[in-house]
Amino acid sequence: MIEAMVWRPLICLIAITAATPGEAQRQAINLPAGPLTNAIDEISKSARLSILITDPALLRRRVPAVRGRMTAAAAVRTLARHARANATQIGSANWRLTPLAQAPATLPSVAPPPPPPPPPPPPGDVIVEASKRGTPYGSFVGSVEVITQPQVGLDAGTSTLVTRTTIISSTHRGAGREKLFLRGIADSSFSGRLQSVTGLYFGDVRLTYSASDPNLQLYDMRSVEVLSGPQGMLYGSGALAGIIRLNSNMPQRNLPAASAGVGISVVARGAAGADADAMVNVPMTGNLSIRGVGYARSEGGFIDKPTITPGGRRDTNRTGIAGGRLIARWWAGNGWTVDAIGMAQAISHRDNQYASDDGPSFTDRGTIGEPSSGSYAAGQLVVNGRLGDLSFVSATGLSAQTFRERFQFGIGDVLADGRRRSDTITHEMRLAGDGRVNWVVGAAFTGTRDRSSYAQTSGPGSRSVLTVGGRVQDAALFAEGLVRVTPFLSIGGGARVVRAVSDAEHSVFSAATDRLPQRRQYWLLPSASLLLDPARGLSAYLRYQQGRRPEVEPALSPDIPDRSRHEKVDVVDGGVRWIGQGWQAGASVQHARWRRLRTDVFEGFFGLATFDLGDWATTSANVTLGGRITPRLRLDLAATLNRSRSLTPWLRDIGVRLPDVSDASVRAAIAWTRPIGASLVGRLNGWVRYEGVSSAMFGVFTAGRQGDYVQSGLTLVLDRTHDGLTLAVDNVLDTTGVLYKLGSLGRAMTVTTPLRPRMARIGYNRRF
Structure with missing residues (x-):
């Protein structure tokens, strides 16, 4: 019953249809790695397409990230290739994805070793979301580092980002009491009433003002972006050193x-x-x-x-x-x-x-x-x-x-x-x-x-x-x-x-x-x-x-x-x-x-x-x-x-x-x-x-x-x-x-x- 409620809507359209298609125009594409359904949702929203899929198993197939500047049609075809599917255009902004036909097996087969997980995309394919304009890494004007899929284990907080790069420095007073600095811009070892020189953001929203880094744990994080400052034009007064x-x-x-x-x-x-x-x-x-x-x-x-x-x-x-x-x-x-x-x-x-x-x-x-x-x-x-x-x-x-x-x-x-x-x-x-x-x-x-x-x-x-x-x-x-x-x-x-x-x-x-x-x-x-x-x-x-x-x-x-x-x-x-x-x-x-x-x-x-x-x-x-x-x-x-x-x-x-x-x-x-x-x-x-x-x-x-x-x-x-x-x-x-x-x-x-x-x-x- 529950499975029917979940999968029946997939026999209809997946994604969102908008009035003006954006297929012919090259645009910034930023599709996440993971199940195909995630990438379909993102391309449907950003390029205003409707994509029809009638096979629920196809939606579960994992695909690598697709990032860069390209047309929406190129992005859909790239997704289809990674998902081992056919992409058929059935209208100006409508597509159908179907699984590739499987060749009949003629000999007993031995399961091949599993491929390694897709590696993090190279910087050239990464979209810098902190630019607020979806700028590709290679076109971003400024110093930026992108840490994809930050590992958690021995340590999991934001203060551990210091060990992942050379441009972040920190005090060491204990979890929840740290101050983070970027590229040599630092003001004090203590947190007082002055606004922090480094802005800490969760997506588009600032997490703190003058208080210490709360040391949020990085479980289930897709990426961390580090922009050297000042970033006052985009982020205001709390970004003298930059933003994380x-x-x-x-x-x-x-x-x-x-x-x-x-x-x-x-x-x-x-x-x-x-x-x-x-x-x-x-x-x-x-x-x-x-x-x-x-x-x-x-x-x-x-x-x-x-x-x-x-x-x-x-x-x-x-x-x-x-x-x-x-x-x-x-x-x-x-x-x-x-x-x-x-x-x-x-x-x-x-x-x-x-x-x-x-x-x-x-x-x-x-x-x-x-x-x-x-x-x-x-x-x-x-x-x-x-x-x-x-x-x-x-x-x-x-x-x-x-x-x-x-x-x-x-x-x-x-x-x-x-x-x-x-x-x-x-x-x-x-x-x-x-x-x-x-x-x-x-x-x-x-x-x-x-x-x-x-x-x-x-x-x-x-x-x-x-x-x-x-x-x-x-x-x-x-x-x-x-x-x-x-x-x-x-x-x-x-x-x-x-x-x-x-x-x-x-x-x-x-x-x-x-x-x-x-x-x-x-x-x-x-x-x-x-x-x-x-x-x-x-x-x-x-x-x-x-x-x-x-x-x-x-x-x-x-x-x-x-x-x-x-x-x-x-x-x-x-x-x-x-x-x-x-x-x-x-x-x-x-x-x-x-x-x-x-x-x-x-x-x-x-x-x-x-x-x-x-x-x-x-x-x-x-x-x-x-x-x-x-x-x-x-x-x-x-x-x-x-x-x-x-x-x-x-x-x-x-x-x-x-x-x-x-x-x-x-x-x-x-x-x-x-x-x-x-x-x-x-x-x-x-x-x-x-x-x-x-x-x-x-x-x-x-x-x-x-x-x-x-x-x-x-x-x-x-x-x-x-x-x-x-x-x-x-x-x-x-x-x-x-x-x-x-x-x-x-x-x-x-x-x-x-x-x-x-x-x-x-x-x-x-x-x-």
Whole structure:
């Protein structure tokens, strides 16, 4: 009964019919890998076609991704070829797909070994969705990296993206407390009221404003896009360093599916851990499907606290993570879709992950427990459709993020308890057109309210409280275009007009709340670009962009802001790309001038403040090379160099550097695939990454050197059609090193975050 309800509609039309077919015109095609039904839905929506399929089994056949610029007819024929089907055109915008006839078997046959899963598409076929115009990778003006199908296992959060590339850097205070930076643009080791310099997005919706990275787990993600900044023209003030966009797998139409996985792990000289995850895709009707993801992780600790009474505590830094995501997609007809998205996640740390500088390795001499916890919840509503030849997007998001922590303050059993809550609402509407002029116009709004409180307890009946909060709202109009003026030359430009309003409040020792005057700001963010593509697979670009972020009134500040000079980042970025013969290479250089850098400062308990670090110049160079040495062996290499220099003499004289950005990062990775017998495919992935020297900043003081270590990882996967077994090892060489020099807010100069010892995990997953 249920199967009949699901499959009968497939005997009719699959997809959506629109008034104006787009077959004859070349357009950006971005069809996902997976079951044919997913690709059919996408091509029907984007090219306004109707495709008739009468064989349900054909819809289940898996096809690789189809991406690039081509006509709709070429895309349909390509899908048919991959699905071993005939494609017959039966009208101006109507097609029929039927399975190829099977040749009669004349001899007993032996089942051939299964082919390996389709490899990730080469960069030349990837569409950069974060461009907001569906730009192919080779035509994107700017530095971009696309991580397809990010692996999860030993680690699964967004903070682990640092090990997948050389252009991302991070603090290391623990899951849910990190700040992410790109290409040497970094402001502070702590999260305060200033807007984050790196924007984190789930699809078209921003996840946070000024709060830390919530460390969403990357289960069931299709890809991650990393765009170097500033991206102020397209993304506004929270993209001084760039943006990181998470692209989830979306609900599949008319195709039930599910998967589940479990794993156990152990840390050398530490405790064991476990994880579990599940995904389900449920077609509710012919036009409505739901996709849900749930997960839970317990990560074993490796830090001992022998001085806690009674008896001390071993492996105290255990971390628990649990969460999920639910997406409902409605195919409304005529090429329109409506996505309702909800997500929630909770993180708990039994204790911190710091080790004392003057003690044995992986030992903290703190005398009290320092637990912390955080939660993140968000809802989104995204509408996509076509208005004639134009694409329309409306994206609205609401989010709430909270974090609680307890830390030992200074010497003795003095406790400090911190709590922070940040609520954000975002909305954006935009139109985009494709052709000789590739353009986008839109309007955006962001509103956020945050409130932080810190309470210090030094004895019975002794308690001091500091509360800081404020609101920021900004509204913007933006437009950008790229015009092809010759067959090999395109020129682009754009601007974003912003109005920002902010206020602040604070109270000390539970006294009356002091509210600072509201502040209004206006600015214009220009952009200009140049794209050369003189030969197939070869392109070069040059761009200029400007970035700003709203000024916020500091609650308690050690300096007097100079309001005659506003914080601003000007960046010139140039690069070349080559794609061909199964290989791709790229090189880029970015130079930034950062005027009046504002940084968040936590100075003891009595001052949550911002500080003016003056003017800075940064330069970042990046090179990448990747390709197939043999049909089954792939090699990827990348390196990034960063340099920063203060233009303020007294800061330069005392050796102040931008925090948490290493002077060099180098990464090498291999991926090897081979069939094993008649039913197995083996895959071996290995990587090694060198992280150079960087500094942690505490106010205007340098806490010390961190970095200068080598990380490594190795993963073996044995995969069958419906299940797979995974063995993974992190820190294969069992390297020691200092990830983060600051550590606890209350003991910033005496503890550090060490590199996690060797860790191994074995996992099993099943696909239904």
